[in-house]
Amino acid sequence: MKKLSIVFDLDGTLVHTAPALAKAGNDLLFTLNLPPVSVKIYSTFIGGGIPMQVQKLLEFSNYPCVNSLEEHVEKFKEFYYQDPLRGTSIYPRVEETLKELNNEYQNLAICTQKNEIPARFILKEFGLLKYFSGFAFGDSLDVLKPDPKMVLHATKSFTSDGLVYVGDSITDSRTAKNSKSIFVLFTEGYRKSPINELSPDYYFSDFSKLPAIMKDIQKNLMV
Secondary structure, three states: OOOEEEEEOOEOOOEEOHHHHHHHHHHHHHHOOOOOOOHHHHHOOOOOOHHHHHHHHHHHOOOOOOOOHHHHHHHHHHHHHHOOOOOOEEOOOHHHHHHHHHHHHOOEEEEOOOOHHHHHHHHHHOOOHHHOOEEEOOOOOOOOOOOOHHHHHHOOOOOOOEEEEEEOOHHHHHHHHHOOOEEEEEOOOOOOOOHHHHOOOEEEOOHHHHHHHHHHHHHHHOO
16 A cells, blocks of 8 residues: 655644734734734735745835844744734644544644744644644745755655645645645635646545545555
8 A cells, every 4th residue: 555645734724823923913013003904814924934924914014124024023923922822723624634644644744834833832732743743844944835845854754655745825836846746735724826726636625525535646646
């Protein structure tokens, strides 16, 4: 039987983290005497790591930050690290699905732009950390997704016959392509593009469907 390695994005794929990120972003805007943004708007900034999020937030707010971005990023982190769980939730049936996949394949990894401290904290608080044995965080390397080094780092201890990447965004689509992974799209996250533009090999909206997708991938690898 062919063995799979399954790599998961975090924000917008396993966990709905936009409320806590938006709260930190709005705390930053408050210090700059700028109006707040909605969680829906803030979710469009997610996917490139915190520096990119802050840059997009300030650009959206028409605030010049060419020479002060790093300062604002540090302030954002200060706010966010105080309460990364505020309004955060896991998507329905995620834990049951991860348990089933871990029992079947063992090789499960996290590949996220989020830095290690808040990412591990969130995974642990929601009881998900125990299902993963490989990790690549936003501060693990000197690159971020879609660089394939992130996926290679997350799976460096794995031995498998097929690599599957599960994510929700254009960044994840590019990461899967660059790492030569089979791309499985979760459609209910922070996706900003139509499904067809992301060119997934498979897609799903309900995590209970994911084990069947993995079995189909495994079967096709045997052909």
